[in-house]
Amino acid sequence: MEIKTDEYRVWTEGSEIFFDGAMRLASSDAGASITALATNVLASHPASITLNLKDLHFLNSSGINLLAKFTIEVRKHPDVRLVVRGTPDIPWQSKSLPNLKKLHPAVVLLLD
Amino acid sequence: MTTLFGTPDIAIGIKESVSRVRLFDGPLDLSWRHCATTSDFIADVFALRFRSSRNDYMEVRHSIGYLVNELIENAVKFRAPGEILIEASMDSECFKLKVSNDVDGKIASGFQNLLADITAGDPVDLLIQRIELNAANPEVTGSGLGLLTLMSDYGARLAWIFSAADESDRICVETYASIPISQIHN
Numbered sequence: 600m601e602i603k604t605d606e607y608r609v610w611t612e613g614s615e616i617f618f619d620g621a622m623r624l625a626s627s628d629a630g631a632s633i634t635a636l637a638t639n640v641l642a643s644h645p646a647s648i649t650l651n652l653k654d655l656h657f658l659n660s661s662g663i664n665l666l667a668k669f670t671i672e673v674r675k676h677p678d679v680r681l682v683v684r685g686t687p688d689i690p691w692q693s694k695s696l697p698n699l700k701k702l703h704p705a706v707v708l709l710l711d
Numbered sequence: 712m713t714t715l716f717g718t719p720d721i722a723i724g725i726k727e728s729v730s731r732v733r734l735f736d737g738p739l740d741l742s743w744r745h746c747a748t749t750s751d752f753i754a755d756v757f758a759l760r761f762r763s764s765r766n767d768y769m770e771v772r773h774s775i776g777y778l779v780n781e782l783i784e785n786a787v788k789f790r791a792p793g794e795i796l797i798e799a800s801m802d803s804e805c806f807k808l809k810v811s812n813d814v815d816g817k818i819a820s821g822f823q824n825l826l827a828d829i830t831a832g833d834p835v836d837l838l839i840q841r842i843e844l845n846a847a848n849p850e851v852t853g854s855g856l857g858l859l860t861l862m863s864d865y866g867a868r869l870a871w872i873f874s875a876a877d878e879s880d881r882i883c884v885e886t887y888a889s890i891p892i893s894q895i896h897n
Binding site: 621625631657659660661663664667668671688689690691694695696701703 | 729733743746747769770773774776777779780784788836839842843845846857860863865
């Protein structure tokens with residue numbers, strides 16, 4: 600499954616969800632298709648889900664809220680491990696991704 | 712009548728060497744994509760002086776771009792028809808921004824209620840509380856998460872001044888922001 604616009608692309612490979620580009624959603628509702636994609640992965644009951652953000656150069660606050668809401672959804676499934684992969688080279692990631700761990704301490708945050 | 716929210720000492724005129732960008736309604740058909748174009752442009756201009764260090768340049772360019780983008784997005788989203796004025800300046804310690812636009816009276820009072828909530832407490836805690844609240848109440852909109860993210864994750868200090876606009880049913884909103892800019896890597 601893939602969501603593609605001029606600015607960003609989101610797709611899945613198994614239970615890994617990849618994000619690429621610059622995502623500036625007008626509201627968290629504007630990301631409904633992305634939420635649906637992620638929810639589908641969660642509904643398939645994988646042992647672990649990975650959000651791969653290493654190529655997501657920009658994410659506005661509506662997009663960050665979308666990630667936060669999904670993290671809270673995964674929190675309701677203690678048997679599903681959530682891994683968030685990012686890079687310290689992209690400033691929004693090192694600034695804002697640690698908040699996901701505050702929402703769900705079991706999140707595995709890999710900024711490498 | 713003038714109403715102020717936030718940190719009073721940054722809500723003063725940006726004095727020296729101000730850069731101004733004015734977004735007009737009209738032929739441009741002011742829209743969402745102009746937020747990105749404008750904020751990227753301002754970030755490019757102000758980060759130039761840090762280009763001798765790649766890390767500083769990336770950090771400063773991103774922080775300025777993120778701040779400007781969030782505040783212009785808010786202006787585009789909530790404004791009454793009319794222009795958006797963006798003023799920016801930078802000294803050795805801070806990047807300062809002022810975004811001015813008109814909003815309808817009803818929008819202004821809703822925004823003031825929100826600001827009363829999100830400026831009363833530690834933004835780091837308030838951000839997490841608001842995210843939880845927002846996730847539990849899907850119908851909640853305008854939750855201030857962008858502003859809290861700026862304060863919590865970017866160390867932004869923010870202030871807002873509401874005053875009577877030229878048109879009687881409107882309020883002029885001035886949003887002031889200041890983020891620390893320091894040379895981290897030499």
